[in-house]
Amino acid sequence: MLKQKAILFDATLCVGCGECYLACKQANDLPETNTDFLKDHLGANTYTVVEQYEDVYTRKLCMHCVDPTCVSVCPVGAFTKTELGPVTYDEDKCLGCRYCMQACPHHIPRYEWSKVNPRVRKCIMCYDKIKNGEQTACAEACPAEATIFGNRDEIIEIAKQRLAENPDSYYQHIYGLEEAGGTNVLALSPVPFDKLGFATNLPKEPLPTYTAKALEKIPGVVAGGGVFLAAMYWLTKRKNKIAEEEKQSNFTKE
Amino acid sequence: MKLIIPKITFWRVVAVLIVIAGLYSTYLRLFGGLSASTNLSDDFPWGLWIGFDILVGVGLAAGGFSICAIVHIFNIEKYKPLARPAILTAFLGYLLVIFGLIYDLGKPYNIWHAIIYWNPRSVMFEVAWCVMLYTTVLFLEFIPVVLEKYRYYKILNFMKKIGIPIMIVGIILSTLHQSSLGSLFLIIPQKMSQIWYSPLLPVYFFISAIGAGLSMVIFEAYLSARAFNKGIEAELLSRVGLISVIVLMIGFVIKVIDLIVSGNFTLLLTINNYSLLYYLEVLIGIFIPFGLLIQKTFRENRRWLYASAVMVIAGFLLNRLNVSISSISPETGVSYFPSVNEVSVTLMLIVIGLWSFKLIAKNFPVFTEEMHQEEYEAKLKENTATN
Numbered sequence: 001m002l003k004q005k006a007i008l009f010d011a012t013l014c015v016g017c018g019e020c021y022l023a024c025k026q027a028n029d030l031p032e033t034n035t036d037f038l039k040d041h042l043g044a045n046t047y048t049v050v051e052q053y054e055d056v057y058t059r060k061l062c063m064h065c066v067d068p069t070c071v072s073v074c075p076v077g078a079f080t081k082t083e084l085g086p087v088t089y090d091e092d093k094c095l096g097c098r099y100c101m102q103a104c105p106h107h108i109p110r111y112e113w114s115k116v117n118p119r120v121r122k123c124i125m126c127y128d129k130i131k132n133g134e135q136t137a138c139a140e141a142c143p144a145e146a147t148i149f150g151n152r153d154e155i156i157e158i159a160k161q162r163l164a165e166n167p168d169s170y171y172q173h174i175y176g177l178e179e180a181g182g183t184n185v186l187a188l189s190p191v192p193f194d195k196l197g198f199a200t201n202l203p204k205e206p207l208p209t210y211t212a213k214a215l216e217k218i219p220g221v222v223a224g225g226g227v228f229l230a231a232m233y234w235l236t237k238r239k240n241k242i243a244e245e246e247k248q249s250n251f252t253k254e
Numbered sequence: 255m256k257l258i259i260p261k262i263t264f265w266r267v268v269a270v271l272i273v274i275a276g277l278y279s280t281y282l283r284l285f286g287g288l289s290a291s292t293n294l295s296d297d298f299p300w301g302l303w304i305g306f307d308i309l310v311g312v313g314l315a316a317g318g319f320s321i322c323a324i325v326h327i328f329n330i331e332k333y334k335p336l337a338r339p340a341i342l343t344a345f346l347g348y349l350l351v352i353f354g355l356i357y358d359l360g361k362p363y364n365i366w367h368a369i370i371y372w373n374p375r376s377v378m379f380e381v382a383w384c385v386m387l388y389t390t391v392l393f394l395e396f397i398p399v400v401l402e403k404y405r406y407y408k409i410l411n412f413m414k415k416i417g418i419p420i421m422i423v424g425i426i427l428s429t430l431h432q433s434s435l436g437s438l439f440l441i442i443p444q445k446m447s448q449i450w451y452s453p454l455l456p457v458y459f460f461i462s463a464i465g466a467g468l469s470m471v472i473f474e475a476y477l478s479a480r481a482f483n484k485g486i487e488a489e490l491l492s493r494v495g496l497i498s499v500i501v502l503m504i505g506f507v508i509k510v511i512d513l514i515v516s517g518n519f520t521l522l523l524t525i526n527n528y529s530l531l532y533y534l535e536v537l538i539g540i541f542i543p544f545g546l547l548i549q550k551t552f553r554e555n556r557r558w559l560y561a562s563a564v565m566v567i568a569g570f571l572l573n574r575l576n577v578s579i580s581s582i583s584p585e586t587g588v589s590y591f592p593s594v595n596e597v598s599v600t601l602m603l604i605v606i607g608l609w610s611f612k613l614i615a616k617n618f619p620v621f622t623e624e625m626h627q628e629e630y631e632a633k634l635k636e637n638t639a640t641n
């Protein structure tokens with residue numbers, strides 16, 4: 001079994017230097033989109049941003065959910081949850097229905113709106129690099145240990161350790177352990193997570209279970225509906241026929 | 255040959271202007287992409303083309319399977335004159351939905367990928383398959399009309415034999431995808447206003463589609479009656495109107511119970527944009543038409559019947575736009591309003607739909623009763639005898 005990889009972002013350690021932002025741009029060959037990285041937003045050419053909320057810096061990027069909504073909703077399976085953890089995208093399969101964007105609980109996927117041949121764009125956790133045993137570009141670039149990369153189980157241990165060793169500097173919660181089934185990008189913060197723009201109103205169970213409940217009913221509708229309709233057809237036809245015959249026999253009697 | 259110059263009327267001029275505007279927007283969409291032609295953004299990836307062209311288009315075509323079930327499965331023969339217009343409406347409706355999808359999809363040339371790349375966990379995948387199959391079914395349901403015109407009695411006879419199974423398949427497919435259009439939104443419980451979000455969304459979509467689809471039948475019948483004076487019995491239509499509003503009322507009652515049980519009823523007591531939109535939707539789409547058509551005098555008055563049908567359709571439209579656009583809170587404060595181009599393409603699709611309906615109804619036996627088995631056989635014999 002391959003070990004699932006994960007990123008840990010620790011907002012208490014982040015100094016807001018923007019190295020991760022630049023490294024991501026470089027690794028993915030993306031053009032400059034804003035002279036001030038703190039003012040930039042996620043976009044078709046920006047897969048991660050550093051944001052400032054008062055004196056706390058935070059990062060935003062695809063969370064690489066454990067049971068990703070985007071993977072479940074895509075009609076053609078253009079998204080894949082890889083064994084290593086990253087959620088990747090195949091632009092050749094994609095039809096551009098944008099259900100993935102509508103459905104992602106973290107508002108992550110972005111679209112190339114101005115292109116005639118548009119693609120969905122988001123962080124893919126440097127899949128090609130980590131397949132070869134390297135780290136993600138952002139983790140490599142971070143000078144402050146605020147973004148680190150490793151096996152998910154070990155990353156969780158590190159997160160727990162940090163919470164235990166410095167209880168006063170942390171809001172006691174590891175984001176991504178159970179949010180909508182968990183994520184492969186985990187986060188620690190000095191303040192409650194909604195203050196940093198994280199989605200905190202997510203249910204514990206993965207969101208795909210919500211649609212699964214409806215999809216499960218299909219075989220029943222097909223089988224039950226078929227039997228019901230056929231029976232109705234037969235019954236009402238017979239009823240009409242009997243009524244017709246009665247009419248006729250009454251007619252002949254008269 | 256005699257040259258026919260169409261009379262210039264107000265509506266014809268409007269239609270031509272709409273088509274010209276629509277074609278210009280089509281040009282922008284083709285060569286400038288979605289950002290040149292729409293107001294869609296990363297915050298609002300779905301707009302008018304999904305909300306109206308797909309959700310409303312498919313929903314209003316529900317008259318097709320509803321009438322079909324009444325006539326052919328429940329064998330209530332007196333509604334038979336409605337079956338063909340309803341099937342034609344549905345068939346054209348689905349063709350337009352597919353046409354609309356070509357505008358909305360970022361990569362429309364990949365539309366066929368749904369056939370080869372499967373993801374059964376996706377509601378969208380299920381909808382795609384149902385729409386494909388049901389459009390085929392509608393074609394098969396409508397083809398007898400064409401065969402009748404050209405007197406292909408042999409094939410007609412064969413079609414007649416497989417007719418019922420085809421209709422059953424059609425009804426099941428419709429049930430599935432009408433409701434699934436609602437299921438699409440089940441996956442975003444945390445993004446939607448709880449006024450509209452409910453695990454019962456698929457049920458509401460199904461019920462409201464039947465109600466509005468039936469009103470659409472009235473609407474079409476009225477337009478056709480005006481266009482070529484071969485109307486459908488007024489009595490029949492007023493009954494359809496009654497069924498339509500009763501179905502919608504049942505849906506509303508379930509919704510209210512649902513809101514009370516889930517504890518979200520209080521959301522309706524505070525006045526804000528969401529609750530006002532909801533009130534507007536049920537007022538126009540359910541309450542006023544219900545209040546009117548429940549009374550015999552209004553129901554049997556052609557104009558009121560027609561006006562109610564239009565209200566039901568408008569309320570339905572608002573409901574679908576509310577669910578797919580208004581109820582969804584974007585991450586940042588931006589809002590969405592459709593661009594001129596999105597509107598013009600939508601209007602163009604409507605014009606094309608009405609115009610094709612008229613053309614087909616004029617040239618094919620849509621508003622006449624279909625022939626019975628015995629008649630076919632008699633004709634068949636006649637034909638072989640004369641040959």
Ligand code: SF4
Pocket residue numbers: 062063064065068069070071087103104105106107108109122
């Ligand atoms: S954050 Fe969104 S885009 Fe990223 S894996 Fe999760 S659902 Fe997919």
Ligand code: SF4
Pocket residue numbers: 073074075076077078079093094095096097098099100101120
């Ligand atoms: S836009 Fe592409 S990747 Fe996203 S759900 Fe649609 S087909 Fe899948």
Ligand code: SF4
Pocket residue numbers: 013014015016017018019020021050057059141142143144145146147
């Ligand atoms: S590189 Fe590290 S310290 Fe610098 S902004 Fe990114 S996460 Fe923060």
